[in-house]
Amino acid sequence: MMRFITLGLATILLSLPTAAREPSAPIVGRASVIDGDTIEIRGQRIRLFGIDAPESRQTCTDQAGASYRCGQRAAQALDYRISNSPVTCEPKDRDRYGRIVAVCRAYGEDLSAWMTGLGWALAFRRYSAQYIPAEELAQRRRAGMWSGQFVPPWEWRAEARGQTRLSTGESAND
Helix, strand or coil: CHHHHHHHHHHHHHHCCHHHHCCCCCEEEEEEEEECCEEEECCEEEEECCEECCCCCCCEECCCCCEECHHHHHHHHHHHHHCCCEEEEEEEEECCCCCEEEEEEECCEEHHHHHHHCCCCEECCCCCCCCHHHHHHHHHHCCHHHHCECCCHHHHHHHHCCCCCCCCCCCCCC
């Protein structure tokens, strides 16, 4: 009887997706910035938990009405913050693309909070409310994207895929 239970348990474990079986040990190392909310450490793509930054090709409008590549600026800000510091990431999950979703720190500071507080990422409320206070602070200070107009990254991606706009057409800061 015990043998069948053990065999059954082994079968269940083997049928689980790889992500469910992987240990959630911290990932530590020098990071390369992919975009404003994604880094890579030793060949592993890691999505910063709880935030959504503009896409690399995404543009925003500054306070003077000029268009600029806010996605590129977000990536540059993250790259500047990480610099040559080792980054420590605590895995929480995997996204639908197989990337590790993690809370990552450089110099002991939560990178998601830092990016959101500077206005280069938005709190991704769909997955977490943790970074809403940092977003509200950036909005009050008119920092980063909040200094002008922008389309939230999730809406920009939907438009880029040709889907219907998720909001009434107003920018997030109108």
